[in-house]
Amino acid sequence: MKIILLSVLFIMPIAIGFHLSKKTEKCYKNLKYLNMCLEKIHIQITQYLIPLGDIFYELSKEEIKPMDEIFLSICKGIENGGQTFKYVFYSEFELKKETLGFANEEMDLIKNISELMGSSNVTGQEKYLAGLIKSSEKLLTYREEQYKTKASSYKKLGILAGAFLVIVFL
Amino acid sequence: MKDVLNDIKENILIHFPPDLSKCVNNTSSDVLSNLNEIRLRANKAVTANAGSEYTLDQNGFSVNANAPVMASAEDIKTIFYSAVRQSPYAFEEEIKNGYITLKGGHRVGLCGRAVQSGQEIATIKNISSLNIRISKEILCAASEVMPLITNEGRILNTLIISAPSCGKTTVLRDIIRRLSDGIGCLAHNIAVADERGEIAACANGIAQNDVGSRTDIFDAVGKAQGIMSLIRSMSPMVIATDEVGTYEDAKALRAASLCGVKMLCTAHAYDIEDMLTDKDAVKKEICSLFERIVVLKNTKRPGEIKAVYNANYERIM
Incomplete structure (x- = not known):
């Protein structure tokens, strides 16, 4: 009985540490992919004038989970009509917020994207998307630092906390 | 000949905000299948032409509408953005010319504030009126000719x-x-x-x-x-x-x-x-x-x- 209890005490903090580390990693990787997508969207809108529905459909075919599902739903939302892009875009990301590991900062970026993407002429989109990419890159740099420092710290802290609890109970 | 009723529902009403779409859907199929155009003007009653003039109320288009349904500026904006697939930048030429073609060949005429570049219209902003003309393809029109x-x-x-x-x-x-x-x-x-x-x-x-x-x-x-x-x-x-x-x-x-x-x-x-x-x-x-x-x-x-x-x-x- 005692061994089981000690094992649980040892494993639990480690699991929490690994979970937090994974979450940081998920957030960073998904944000990195989103940033890459924004660059692609920027080119497709300003150079080729491709409608948003087609852009998101193409992005969904890259099969990067869970973004592909989000992009496909956005594409369907646009093509089904009757709703604003702002609503379609934001609500799809809001639904998958946890899976993406996105925090408030990322959701603010999503909100900014949803506000005006596609809604003006090419010149307007050029400026707007360039601004979005800049703020996305800034956030990405911050998350990269966090990922590099915090991800391994969470794991180490988890292991240490587990070991500490076992020692205390022994 | 096209199935006009389904065509209107699938290719036109899909762009309407849910409330407006619901009202139009309540129209009798006789009137709906004879529609030539639907006109929406900001803060004015939604009207249609199906041989004679119809006005939209909660029960659909009728000649004597009790409480006409008004189209808000937001409704018009929603329909416009939906018709251009949320991508007005991809439809600049069409917007300049004053119309967008929908699936099914239906045409949305646009009216609002013109932005001019020299003698030409550069674009139309603040869209305030839409005229949706229903395309009716008649496959036997040339049999006599x-x-x-x-x-x-x-x-x-x-x-x-x-x-x-x-x-x-x-x-x-x-x-x-x-x-x-x-x-x-x-x-x-x-x-x-x-x-x-x-x-x-x-x-x-x-x-x-x-x-x-x-x-x-x-x-x-x-x-x-x-x-x-x-x-x-x-x-x-x-x-x-x-x-x-x-x-x-x-x-x-x-x-x-x-x-x-x-x-x-x-x-x-x-x-x-x-x-x-x-x-x-x-x-x-x-x-x-x-x-x-x-x-x-x-x-x-x-x-x-x-x-x-x-x-x-x-x-x-």
Whole structure:
């Protein structure tokens, strides 16, 4: 009985540490992919004038989970009509917020994207998307630092906390 | 003929905000299938034309609406953005020209604040009115005309003239389809210079109207420019275009004729005298290029022939 209890005490903090580390990693990787997508969207809108529905459909075919599902739903939302892009875009990301590991900062970026993407002429989109990419890159740099420092710290802290609890109970 | 009811629901109402769409859906299928246009103006009642004037209320379109449903500026914005697939930047040319073509060939006319660049409209912003014109393809519109404009299965240079809204384009479209598919004649490779997108009604590059299997469409191109380009690029047997009437058109048509390409065109005129007595003589010059001139009756049924003339302007029917 005692061994089981000690094992649980040892494993639990480690699991929490690994979970937090994974979450940081998920957030960073998904944000990195989103940033890459924004660059692609920027080119497709300003150079080729491709409608948003087609852009998101193409992005969904890259099969990067869970973004592909989000992009496909956005594409369907646009093509089904009757709703604003702002609503379609934001609500799809809001639904998958946890899976993406996105925090408030990322959701603010999503909100900014949803506000005006596609809604003006090419010149307007050029400026707007360039601004979005800049703020996305800034956030990405911050998350990269966090990922590099915090991800391994969470794991180490988890292991240490587990070991500490076992020692205390022994 | 298209299933108008489903077509309206799938290709027009899909763009409406849910509340408005629900109201329109309550309209009796008789009225809905006869709709010619739906008009939405910011903060005004939604109206429609189905032979007579209808107004929208909670029970659908009716002649005597109790509490008319108003279209808000937000509703109009939602429909507009939905119609341009949330991508106005991709529809700049169409917006400049004042209309967007929807799937099914329906056309959304736009009105709002014009942004001008010199003499030209650069774009339209603050869209405040929409006129949704329902496209009704009539596949038998040219059945009466066909025997008169073909000789041993081959098309003769034909000009269709009539007053506005008498079905010139509807007849032209059906002739194109029949020639392209070889219905009652030899199959022809046809190239269409569709300046205003009224013949094929392309949406995202795909013809929404049936214009046959051997038809190439050059969409949103100036007629004269389009004709010359199509001769060079597509080597067509027949070139079709709508509403010719300028010197440039006449010049391009003459060039096509010299290349041995047959021509199928329409022009605005009430009768052949209208064409031949034109002050600038442009219309007369255009007439001289054709072997058949078909004048349509001013009736609601498209394709009813009033008269047919040969190349010497002698009435043959």
